[in-house]
């Protein structure tokens with residue numbers, strides 16, 4: 001099952017190299033999101049204390065430049081360090097999502113941005129493969145701890161007031 005999924009994702013990734021329509025990209029994002037759903041759940045609701053909610057939060061971070069860098073690098077390089085989401089601390093590790101192309105990352109973040117929390121957020125500007133490549137270039141060599149260091153403030157305005165204070169520990 002996982003093997004079939006990987007093969008399918010590889011095929012879809014290959015297809016994206018040849019340019020996908022907007023509709024294909026949305027569908028592509030949903031397919032890639034299946035790997036995120038294993039931890040963040042299909043709805044993006046997350047698991048308090050273990051896996052941060054994505055629904056209603058990714059769109060907020062995507063609305064500011066620092067947040068766009070943070071989202072791309074979390075997926076590309078992983079994340080390690082204490083965070084606080086909806087008032088609950090998480091001391092987890094997200095592994096870098098290996099094997100995703102820039103187009104895959106753009107598509108999955110656009111899909112995750114579309115997941116709504118009860119308090120729906122405005123749609124942010126879509127990610128493109130070109131933007132993902134530029135962000136990865138700017139943060140080349142970043143490890144999961146370095147990604148944590150750029151989290152500060154990126155969720156300002158998200159439903160959770162606690163997200164404000166959840167940047168790197170002092």
Ligand code: HEC
Pocket residue numbers: 032033035036037038039040050051052054058071074075079080081082083085090091092093094095097108109112148151
């Ligand atoms: C193996 C489980 C796992 C998978 C798979 C996974 N994540 Fe995560 N993710 C986590 C954990 C755990 C954290 C929090 C890490 C920490 O505490 O520093 C996290 C953090 C995040 C964050 C930052 C949230 C915040 O509040 O700072 C985003 C965004 C994110 N993941 C998106 C994704 C996307 C998109 C995918 C799929 C491409 C994905 N994750 C796949 C476990 C996972």
